[in-house]
Amino acid sequence: MTLRNRSRKTLSYVMLSLTGVCALVAVAILFLMLGYLVYNGWRSVDWDFFTKLPKAPGETGGGMANAIVGSFQIILLATVIGLPVGFMAGIYLAEFGGRTFAFLVRYMADLLNGVPSIVIGIFAYAVVVVPMHGNSALAGGLALAVMLIPITARSTEQFMSSVPQTLREGALALGASKWKTIATVVVPAAYRGIATGMILGVARIAGETAPLLFTSGNNAYMSSGFTQPTASLPVMIFLRATAPYEDWHRQAWAAGMVLLLLVLIANIAARLILSRGIAVQK
């Protein structure tokens, strides 16, 4: 083998091994970080974390019961508003859409998807917090709903569109109207994908912090109703992590672990649902 060929071969081995290293580094980062988080979180989480309210600064103990419930309140609001709207919009895009209007809606949905969450927070602030004269779970929920709608719409559309036309035509040929076809044939056929899209969307907004900072704010107590400032897990993590108190750091790790586990479980579950069932048989 000539020297040139040998050096080319060596280069090939080196570069290809480097790519392997890159892949390894990428996965290693994931495991190292999450491992560290779970390790710290595991040591920090206790029963009090889930049941007690936070204490005054400097005092040890207490927990984040209000933040856990608050997060559920805000996410509940966001899903109640966002999922139906997104779902119906997705149906429109997949089944009824005219050329230009559907294109416009799709374009806007993608646009909205790319907007940084803090800007959406500004919008929710102007539209809810200012007229209401205060922070509220409603404002936070709305901000998250605005993020959830386009995600849900596009994923619903994607999975509805992938249902083969033959199924629709078969139903229509049997005398079903269009809406009945959609409701009883197409949606059930695509339901795995739609459900996956919804779960992933909710998991995505569950971890959002930025839009909540000045919409739902924070609350030292459980927030009653949706018109009061409400604590949430991501905001608490932010506040606790940037403080000097060791006990607060401990709580930040615990909260981080809980949040991460919820998000990861939702993601893994969604992917399993999708891979388990292929949406439609050919």
Next chain:
Amino acid sequence: MATSAAISAPPPGGARALLQRLRNGDELARLVSLAFASSILLVTVGLIYQLWITSALPRHKFGFGFLTSSLWNPVSGQFGALPFIYGTVITSTIALLIAVPLGVGAAIFLSELAPPRISSTFTFFIELLAAVPSVIFGLLAIFTLVPLMRDYVEPSLKKLLGFLPLFSGPIYGFGYLTAGTILAIMTLPFIISISREALLEVPTEQREAALALGATRWESTWQAVVPYARLGIFGSIFLGLARALGETMAVTMVIGNDPSIHASLFAPGYTIAAVIANEFSEATGDLYLQSLVGLGLVLFLLTIVINAMARLLIIATTRRGSAHP
């Protein structure tokens, strides 16, 4: 119940006819779903409108000067966007400089070299990384990355490259470089996942042709496969960039919160998203608050442009890729 013939017939006009159409379940379904779909339009238009009118004061007061002034002084009522634009661009650039080689390299490995089982397992885990919330990256960054940068990485860089203004000055741990690094970690999964898909779309003939001509494995990958997929790879880079520009929490927690422009990467700085997160709830006075909203508008426009470019590139790839059976 209407038959398929009735569905394909054009709907009659007029108010009475409207009611008649509504009785037709399909038309109702169409209108209802149309209403929901229009809400997306309404929200987007509303968002842009709200951003525009709530940033009127600084626009009238400073005009274009808002974008070019580097003075951010709430006391004297001077608000310039430049330090934040600078910080946003610098941290995103650092993020890409780290994430692109790493990400494209990993994508090449996962699409070309790895056996399918390993490829899909690795990809599964890397895509999970994309789902991790920003505040958790921030939490980890404060306690792991900041000390690492402060005690090991930045001093070594200073020793080696301290003659460059980029690597001079005091070392804080918090600053542009740390923020850029955590952004790189957050951008990595997007670049890997999309580039990998673009690379998988490349027809095997490309690879085989190069190998047949005597190329080494690397040469065939680098010179035949990757260029074919370059549109998708660029698309992934733009998408990663769009994500990095808007990233708030992780950056806020490690950037050092200094609204000025510094040459050194070790110095603290600020990004648009970070300053809004920190100062929005307590901006006293309308001009201050509206200047922050103005910054939000700038960020919004920036991310729209980058996202649009990313989508165009990705569409171009899939169109090309789908031409192949």
Next chain:
Amino acid sequence: MKKSNLWLGVFGALAILLAVAQAKVLINAAGATFPYPIYGKWLEEFAKVYPDAQINYQSIGSGGGIRQFSAGTVDFGASDMPMTDEQIGTFKSKPLHFPTVLGGIVPTYNIPGVSQDLKFTPEALAGIYLGKIAKWNDPELQKANPGVKLPANEIVVVHRSEGSGTSFVFTDYLSKVSPEWKTKVGVNASVSWPVGLGGKGNEGVAGVVKQTPNSIGYVELIYVLQNKMTYGSLRNAAGVFLKADLESVTEAAASVAKTMPADFRVSITNAPGKKAYPIATFTYLLIPSKIDDPAKKKAIVAFVHWMLTDGQKYAASLAYAPLPKDVVAKEEKQIALIK
């Protein structure tokens, strides 16, 4: 889909139950981080005495407190710096300032190898924050601390990133002792800091200093004590180096207790007196003079009254100085102004 409906239902019911369960008066307050440890303690104790009210205090900084108070998004605010005439002018009826406790702002630092208390001259502190004194072993610092071996490391300066009453008091002091600071930077809640990192809240600054070697920051005394951080002494107007403590902070207010203006807005930095700590301050509750909701009014009045009597007993244990008796008497009279 059905299972997720079930979960939605469960949490929906929970949320609704919570909404119904609370029949309490909900009061929202926000503001200074400076007194947050004691306000947190007070609210815990007050809730035992007055269980019908739930007062939610968010420590977001004095700037935020004033802003939210002015915007009406909270029922009352808290700030270390008194509101300016301009800020007061935005109200239909003039808001009331109620001093709660006295606190001291200390220079806290984290220098590897130095565990002693350092002495800071006003020139040194101003020089550090102006960026003119860049290293710990600068002659100005070494001069005041002859017995300590200061390393040649670069000083990492930490200040507040948001509008802060603590910053206001600190810059007020620096302006009094350093003409250069006064012209170059000035006094305000949020200034254009010549150097340094920004931390969010007293908590944030303490957090950064605690984990960053060679750093210096200015925080309220209790944060330093609770986190076992090192802090230095300052030379006061009489030339004596003092550390912040109950005695020196109380002494700083002694000179103004009798001549306190009717609305309590006063600065006590760089106070005369041999035992007076130079960076001390009152911190205020900002209460509207007209509260429409009778239940909220009752609760807030009760809280202010409790704060002036029982609340003061908790101050010392958290290293805040209780209010002088004359000031308390004047404040009790001011409560009557809340309609």
